[in-house]
Amino acid sequence: MAVSRLLLFLWMFVSLHGVAEEQPEARPSPGPKEVNVRDLRVQLRAKGNGRPIVRGEIRYGTKVVYTDPEGVAVIVLDGSARDLEFARFGFEKATITEEEARESPEDLQVYLYPATPSDDEIIVRGRRRFDVSRKRVDAAEARKVAPGGDPAQVVKLLPGVQSELFDPRVVIRGSGPNDSRYYLDNQTVPFVYHRIGGLSVIPDPMLGEVEFYPGGFGPQYGGATGGVVVLRTKTEVPENPMTELRANVPFYSGVYHERPLSPSEGLYVSVRRSYLEFFVAMATRGKTSLSLVPYFGDAHAMYVKKGEEGGYSKFFLIGTVDGLKASTSTDGPGEGGRGTFALDSRYAGVSGEIARPAGAEATVTATPQYVVGREWIDILDDKLHFDTHSVGAPVEWRRRLGKDEFLYLGLEGWYRWVTADLRVPKPNFGDPFFDFEDAPRYDVQRKVTVATAGSWVAGDLRLGDWVMTPGLRASYESQIDRTELDPRLSARWELAPKNLLKASVGQYSQAPEPVEASEEFGNPNLQFERSVHTVVGWERDWNERWTTDLQLYTKRGYRLVRNAGESYLNSGSMRSQGAELFVRRNMTQRLFGWLAYSLSKTELRDSDQDPFRPPSNDQTHVVNLVGSYKISALWEVAARFKYHTGDRYTPIRDAAYNASLDKYQARPLPDDENAERLEDFHEMSIFAAKDFLADTWKLTLRFGIEYLALQRQVQSMQYSYDYSEKEPFRGLPPIPYLEMRGEF
Amino acid sequence: MYRKAWVCGWVLGGGLMSAACEDSFSRQEVVTKLRGIGVELNPPVSVPSTQDAPMSVRASVVVALPPGLTASLEPYLPGAPVYSLPVLGRPSSDAPVIEDYGALRVIKFAAEIPVPTAESLALSDLRPAGTLRYGFRVTRGDDPEDVEKVEGDVVVAMVGHPSLAWQIPQARLISPEEGEVWDTGSGTIEAEVDERDDGGSRFGWFVDQGKVESRRALSTNLSSLEPGVHTIIFTVRGRQSRAFSYVVRDVVVEE
Numbered sequence: 001m002a003v004s005r006l007l008l009f010l011w012m013f014v015s016l017h018g019v020a021e022e023q024p025e026a027r028p029s030p031g032p033k034e035v036n037v038r039d040l041r042v043q044l045r046a047k048g049n050g051r052p053i054v055r056g057e058i059r060y061g062t063k064v065v066y067t068d069p070e071g072v073a074v075i076v077l078d079g080s081a082r083d084l085e086f087a088r089f090g091f092e093k094a095t096i097t098e099e100e101a102r103e104s105p106e107d108l109q110v111y112l113y114p115a116t117p118s119d120d121e122i123i124v125r126g127r128r129r130f131d132v133s134r135k136r137v138d139a140a141e142a143r144k145v146a147p148g149g150d151p152a153q154v155v156k157l158l159p160g161v162q163s164e165l166f167d168p169r170v171v172i173r174g175s176g177p178n179d180s181r182y183y184l185d186n187q188t189v190p191f192v193y194h195r196i197g198g199l200s201v202i203p204d205p206m207l208g209e210v211e212f213y214p215g216g217f218g219p220q221y222g223g224a225t226g227g228v229v230v231l232r233t234k235t236e237v238p239e240n241p242m243t244e245l246r247a248n249v250p251f252y253s254g255v256y257h258e259r260p261l262s263p264s265e266g267l268y269v270s271v272r273r274s275y276l277e278f279f280v281a282m283a284t285r286g287k288t289s290l291s292l293v294p295y296f297g298d299a300h301a302m303y304v305k306k307g308e309e310g311g312y313s314k315f316f317l318i319g320t321v322d323g324l325k326a327s328t329s330t331d332g333p334g335e336g337g338r339g340t341f342a343l344d345s346r347y348a349g350v351s352g353e354i355a356r357p358a359g360a361e362a363t364v365t366a367t368p369q370y371v372v373g374r375e376w377i378d379i380l381d382d383k384l385h386f387d388t389h390s391v392g393a394p395v396e397w398r399r400r401l402g403k404d405e406f407l408y409l410g411l412e413g414w415y416r417w418v419t420a421d422l423r424v425p426k427p428n429f430g431d432p433f434f435d436f437e438d439a440p441r442y443d444v445q446r447k448v449t450v451a452t453a454g455s456w457v458a459g460d461l462r463l464g465d466w467v468m469t470p471g472l473r474a475s476y477e478s479q480i481d482r483t484e485l486d487p488r489l490s491a492r493w494e495l496a497p498k499n500l501l502k503a504s505v506g507q508y509s510q511a512p513e514p515v516e517a518s519e520e521f522g523n524p525n526l527q528f529e530r531s532v533h534t535v536v537g538w539e540r541d542w543n544e545r546w547t548t549d550l551q552l553y554t555k556r557g558y559r560l561v562r563n564a565g566e567s568y569l570n571s572g573s574m575r576s577q578g579a580e581l582f583v584r585r586n587m588t589q590r591l592f593g594w595l596a597y598s599l600s601k602t603e604l605r606d607s608d609q610d611p612f613r614p615p616s617n618d619q620t621h622v623v624n625l626v627g628s629y630k631i632s633a634l635w636e637v638a639a640r641f642k643y644h645t646g647d648r649y650t651p652i653r654d655a656a657y658n659a660s661l662d663k664y665q666a667r668p669l670p671d672d673e674n675a676e677r678l679e680d681f682h683e684m685s686i687f688a689a690k691d692f693l694a695d696t697w698k699l700t701l702r703f704g705i706e707y708l709a710l711q712r713q714v715q716s717m718q719y720s721y722d723y724s725e726k727e728p729f730r731g732l733p734p735i736p737y738l739e740m741r742g743e744f
Numbered sequence: 745m746y747r748k749a750w751v752c753g754w755v756l757g758g759g760l761m762s763a764a765c766e767d768s769f770s771r772q773e774v775v776t777k778l779r780g781i782g783v784e785l786n787p788p789v790s791v792p793s794t795q796d797a798p799m800s801v802r803a804s805v806v807v808a809l810p811p812g813l814t815a816s817l818e819p820y821l822p823g824a825p826v827y828s829l830p831v832l833g834r835p836s837s838d839a840p841v842i843e844d845y846g847a848l849r850v851i852k853f854a855a856e857i858p859v860p861t862a863e864s865l866a867l868s869d870l871r872p873a874g875t876l877r878y879g880f881r882v883t884r885g886d887d888p889e890d891v892e893k894v895e896g897d898v899v900v901a902m903v904g905h906p907s908l909a910w911q912i913p914q915a916r917l918i919s920p921e922e923g924e925v926w927d928t929g930s931g932t933i934e935a936e937v938d939e940r941d942d943g944g945s946r947f948g949w950f951v952d953q954g955k956v957e958s959r960r961a962l963s964t965n966l967s968s969l970e971p972g973v974h975t976i977i978f979t980v981r982g983r984q985s986r987a988f989s990y991v992v993r994d995v996v997v998e999e
Binding site: 654655656657658659660661662664665667720722 | 770771772779780782783805822823879892893894895896897946948979981986988
């Protein structure tokens with residue numbers, strides 16, 4: 001047995017060996033190709049501005065690398081994958097083959113297109129100091145829906161506002177344009193909209209947000225019985241230099257530039273100028289005897305510096321000019337039968353805004369400022385020239401006391417001097433030889449100085465679910481030598497998170513204008529005009545996308561200054577009440593818009609003996625529906641619809657030919673004042689914008705149509721020379737426009 | 745306040761709007777219906793009445809209208825103007841004087857404007873002159889809806905006041921000349937005025953058709969006339985005296 005086992009073993013051994021020896025000699029298996037391993041330095045940039053993309057992802061097979069703050073990453077090409085993929089949230093993915101990568105230069109620049117916008121991400125807005133009626137719109141939101149893409153004009157689309165086509169000013173809850181105050185940051189300015197063209201005085205890239213207070217505002221704002229409009233400029237330091245060239249046909253062109261000077265300092269500059277006058281001249285040449293030259297322009301410079309311990313400093317320069325020159329045939333006294341009119345309105349301002357920490361949980365903000373303005377009106381041979389200088393410095397100290405609790409103390413002082421150069425008819429109706437056109441003239445130059453001071457205190461105090469904000473403002477005006485105290489109180493009650501009831505009541509005072517209170521032309525015994533605002537409201541964030549704000553208000557005005565023949569008296573009064581609904585679709589990358597509805601009634605009277613009558617701008621219903629939709633990364637469309645009840649006017653039912661003057665004179669009946677209404681007004685504007693992206697610059701074409709309506713809308717009623725016929729004066733037909741914006 | 749800004753805006757807006765309109769809606773110089781063009785006053789400035797010597801001013805209310813039409817006159821008491829005393833005029837029983845021209849008819853209605861006493865007018869050494877306000881309603885014969893209300897002032901001054909020496913300004917048409925023919929539909933219209941008071945004059949042109957470039961100018965251009973006969977009326981009235989006169993001339997535009 002053992003032998004046989006041995007033989008078997010031997011046999012197996014030999015056999016196996018033989019098999020082994022009998023296998024053909026195996027060829028060595030083919031190994032990997034020989035690959036030139038190389039490093040590839042990739043920089044990811046955004047298409048359209050060329051800015052580096054940080055934390056961009058580069059995928060090569062199973063390898064993933066991320067770009068650094070310069071947008072750079074190094075990837076080793078070793079042939080282990082076929083493609084390279086480049087991606088970053090907010091951008092379209094890009095892919096190139098490894099072969100293409102190898103053929104590229106050592107430093108590969110990859111530009112990613114912006115991704116199709118998503119409706120999922122809500123753009124978060126920070127909350128600031130609470131105010132019952134305030135509406136705040138970021139410049140980015142406003143740019144999407146505002147007329148002409150001008151964020152500051154978004155105020156005209158908000159509840160409580162009435163605006164007219166040819167008038168850049170606004171009426172706020174029944175209060176006239178001059179009853180409201182306008183601010184650029186904390187700098188008081190005469191106006192924020194150009195008189196010509198209606199454009200705001202700040203270019204939109206410089207604007208951060210728009211704040212609008214239709215009433216019920218806190219004691220930090222004084223000198224207004226209507227509303228407050230605040231245009232807030234940016235306080236950020238730009239990350240990258242950017243230049244924008246803009247041409248808006250037929251209105252204006254402009255240049256804008258921003259750049260970081262250091263990580264904590266930034267500079268913004270801008271210049272704009274109209275060329276409307278050339279288009280108007282072309283349109284009217286040979287067709288009318290009217291020669292019209294409208295023009296406007298502005299320039300800005302802003303320097304921002306972020307503080308090391310928080311806070312910031314801002315230095316701001318602005319200059320604006322608006323003008324209109326007209327020459328036409330008139331029935332005036334000139335033997336040439338032509339008259340000239342000129343309006344020149346301009347101002348320049350310099351301000352510093354300095355915000356600094358001031359102790360634990362406290363900040364102080366000071367805004368020293370100087371504004372010089374001119375308002376010149378020339379009518380035939382007469383003139384009204386006003387030059388105004390004002391210097392002042394509001395300061396506010398704010399201290400956090402606890403959650404939602406703050407204390408505010410503020411102080412401001414102003415010194416203003418107005419130089420009036422007047423040439424006006426000297427009225428003397430008791431003189432039988434008096435002829436208005438040929439009357440002796442007042443030729444007078446006067447200087448009026450006015451010092452005003454204000455101080456305020458307010459606090460946000462939490463009482464359980466309530467936050468109360470009592471406030472008190474004291475105002476002094478030297479020309480009338482009076483002081484006024486304005487108590488104000490607002491409250492909000494949080495029914496639930498993002499669901500609150502709110503209310504406010506307060507008194508608001510406004511000093512008479514310098515001319516009204518002057519010794520020579522007015523009445524130095526005038527008092528402050530006064531207004532009492534009451535607001536109740538309900539504000540709710542239904543979800544991340546939808547917000548509503550419902551407000552009811554009343555406004556009572558007293559001691560309003562009225563022209564009483566040869567002087568001024570505090571004899572007027574007004575009453576206004578209404579309801580406002582604001583439904584807002586919060587901004588995502590894709591969709592944004594709102595519905596604003598106002599229902600109101602306003603009445604005025606010149607004295608207690610007169611009946612209340614509606615003013616001409618008593619628009620009972622006002623609806624603004626706006627929306628913007630981003631179709632893709634490059635295309636955006638938007639629309640605005642506006643409706644309001646027709647304005648009122650005074651019908652002329654009787655007139656007479658004055659044989660002594662060779663003129664027809666209207667004889668309106670006292671009860672007919674603002675008794676009739678124009679047709680209801682409606683119009684729509686639509687526009688689309690397309691971005692054309694090059695590697696490091698972008699061209700945006702924005703084209704649209706303004707004033708779309710079934711027919712041209714009625715702006716006013718005009719009468720024939722003898723008032724026997726009337727016909728509506730209709731506004732502009734649909735006007736297409738094109739704006740080209742190049743961003744470098 | 746609304747006031748300053750709105751007044752200026754209205755002045756600018758109203759002036760610009762009316763100037764921009766080129767049709768008859770706002771062309772005051774074109775007479776296509778019954779139109780008042782002035783009131784002749786004699787004397788232009790009157791002394792007040794006394795108990796013994798009641799005074800009145802002879803007035804001629806002058807209207808222009810298309811040829812062949814008639815009109816009638818009645819007085820009314822106008823609304824109380826500031827610092828002017830309203831008075832009721834007395835139409836004369838005489839028939840109105842009708843002047844027919846190539847393309848227009850001019851009718852003059854005689855009337856009297858009674859002058860009250862100095863006491864009624866509150867005249868005194870400190871206020872030696874005042875005004876009366878009269879009103880006449882002129883109605884077209886074939887269309888009672890076509891009514892022109894004509895109002896105006898008469899100056900009354902105390903005896904010895906220099907305004908009593910003022911005369912009615914006289915006008916003369918230089919262009920077009922009498923019998924002139926234009927070979928196009930436009931031409932220069934020009935007048936000269938012999939001013940008779942110290943306050944200067946206010947001029948006014950009226951035409952049956954066309955467009956006057958500057959209605960208040962002494963010399964201006966008339967255009968857009970169709971071939972045919974056209975009537976041009978030039979008026980002058982004293983700014984202070986309110987005295988009024990007019991001249992009329994036809995011009996022919998060739999085909």
